[in-house]
Amino acid sequence: MKSDNKIVPFVPPGAITASENVREFVRICREELTAFGTDLDWESETWDLTGHVELRGKNNRIRASWANFDTTKSNVGALMHLPFLDFAKAYFRYLHSLRPTKAFQNRIMALRALEFALCEIAPNPIIENADAAVFNRAAQLTKEKYSQGAAYRVGQQLETLAAFVSEKRLTRSSFSWRNPLKRDADKNRVGKQADDARKKKLPSEEALTALAKAYCLASDPVDVLITSMGALLCAAPSRISELLTLPDDCEYEDSTGEKNRYALRWWPAKGAPPMLKWVVGTMDKVARDAIHRIRKVTEPWRQVAAWYEEHPNQIYLPEEYEHLRDVREIPCRDLIGLLGLKNRGAVDHWLEGNNIGKIGVRSNPCCSFDKVQNAVLADLPAGFPIIDRHTGLRYSQALFVVPHNFFHSEKGTSPVMIAPVTHGAVADGLGGRTQYGIGSVFTRLEIEAPSGAPIKLDTHQFRHLLNTMAQRGGASQFDIARWSGRKDVSQNNDYDHLTGEEFVARVRQDDGGSIVGPFAEFLANAPVAKRDFLASKFSTAHVTEIGFCVHVWVATPCPRHLDCINCTSHVCFKGDRAKTERIRTQLCQSLELLAQAEQAHQGKYTGADRWLEHHRLTVERLQQLIKILDDPDVPDGAVISLSVKGEYSAIGAVIDERLRLEGADTKEPALGSGENVKLPSLK
Secondary structure, rough: OOOOOOOOOOOOOOOOOOOHHHHHHHHHHHHHHOOOOOOOOOOOOEOOOOOOOOOOOOOOOOOOOOOOOOOOOOOOOOOOOHHHHHHHHHHHHHHHHHOOOHHHHHHHHHHHHHHHHHHOOOOOOOEEEEHHHHHHHHHHHHHHHHOHHHHHHHHHHHHHHHHHHHHOOOOOOOOOOOOOOOOOOOOOOOHHHHHHHHHOOOOHHHHHHHHHHHHOOOHHHHHHHHHHHHHHHHHHHOOOHHHHHOOOOEEEEOOOOOEEEEEEEOOOOOOOOOEEEEEEHHHHHHHHHHHHHHHHHHHHHHHHHHHHHHHOOOOOOOHHHHHHHOOOOOOOOHHHHOOOOOOHHHHHHHHHHHOOEEEEEOOOOOEEEHHHHHHHHHHOOOOOOOEOOOOEEEEEHEEEEEEEOOOOOOOOOOOEEEEEEOOHHHHHHOOHHHHHOOOOOOHHOEEEEEOOEOOOOOOHHHHHHHHHHHHHHHOHHHHHHHHHHHOHHHHHHHOOOHOOOHHHHHHHHHOOOEEOHHHHHHHHHOOOOOOHHHHHHHOOOEEEEOOOOOOOOOOOOOOOOHHHHHOOEEEEEEOOHHHHHHHHHHHHHHHHHHHHHHHHHOOOOOHHHHHHHHHHHHHHHHHHHHHHHOOOOOOOOOOOOOOOOOOOOHHHHHHHHHHOOOOOOOOOOHHHHHOOOOOOOOO
């Protein structure tokens, strides 16, 4: 989104105090900057950022609250204390001028944590008192309140804030501070905790079954819309923001081949160009039917949107209310049906909220038609007639347009007021807040898990599921990235949740043609059936940072902890871009360590020769592995294993003994030594 923000670099004067610098900084940000508009209400307890921060799929008003650290999703705390509050507003506006972001809440949460830490020093906190100890306390508070991932992101904002106030001399003394909070644990780690984390990103089988059942049973327009959106999320890997900004004419058919292919016109959310998102054949009919159902629910409201686009200064009136357009005063009782209000009490509340007075006798009061009309026009969605600034899509063209209060079970819908479908409404419809008593499509249709627990689905789980299914099916990384609307293939890794058991099954089905390394050499001359060998060799597996470990831990502990590259029980898949990049990074690091080991060896440090030998072997194996991964003759999906010179091999030792007993020529390197050798055919 283009910005016309005025940017004023803040250069603190040389020989004045930190307090004077802070006052000048606040003055510049308040009076000279234009971020969030020249008409920004500086003193407001919340800033309206609508139109200045764009969040696709969230067309409700976007606000920044200046409440303190006690604030939660369900409870707004008191305001931050002055004079820190003025600094917080100035910093927030200044940083957005330089580096606009959609994730502005992380910046506000960092300011809240810092204010709380400063309040422990003095009741009226000032930024001048901040130092490394105060930022350490803010980080500790952040860690205690938020999840590990959220705390890390807030910690990064604290680090940016610390560097800013120190560099700009807004504190009594300069200092250096780094974020001590750790990232989320790598999803490729092993163990029950990592397995549970991966499982949470995928929808359960019972939840998918419940969605299918709800899709068939739905008759209420709200339930029809929610279940149809769930069906579309199952048809192709999508972000909910992308789905919510689909146009009405999103369908595309290709009949040039042997059979028709069905796709949706798509605008990816994270930078990829517009595309056709093909629907898999098994979901073709479901996707077509889902689009038809959605259109049936939303078509009347596209027509209302078109009216307002053509008549921006007039209220839309259904046919039964068209006679009101010629009157100056409208009976208050008519507002019940016109605005979708439940009773006269709701009418009085609406009139009061819009500062519209009653006219006439008490038994049958009226109100000004013009004032009602102006109030309705003012209540059109923010940004109307554009629903998506990213694509320029208009409400009259959008697939997902509904009446005002469409998802509110206790309020009537108005035939003259429209609204976009939001992410929050879809999340609630799929069970996102059943723990707070907010009904979902499953509770309304009395569908629950066999255990009696409420069904809950997350809109992003479908994307993880379809990506994992594509990985299981052997789709190329490029095709998965393209299908998902990604610019970078490496992003596939975060959506790959293949388990060790699935990896084992995949390798066991291989006939040996796409296995590279000593396993392949053995398969070529094995005295047993290939499938029998694969079943015995690959009995288990777990994910590592660069591949898979097939060591059977039940039998023995890991012989090479944290040294997977030098282990014969470690295998890699060609085509996994993210893990290939990690292997290249390991090579760069190992080359640096090798250089240090050579210097230590030349300096005759005790034990340096052993480290030198180890790092040479590691570099050699990494180079060998990268050579195979870059070889165009090795197909994507190939299983790659490397032998280790001098590594003991139980299989090799048995074959060595067999050869010795049969008097075979053993001038070749012993198999038990771990060297790459061509195995003879055995009887």
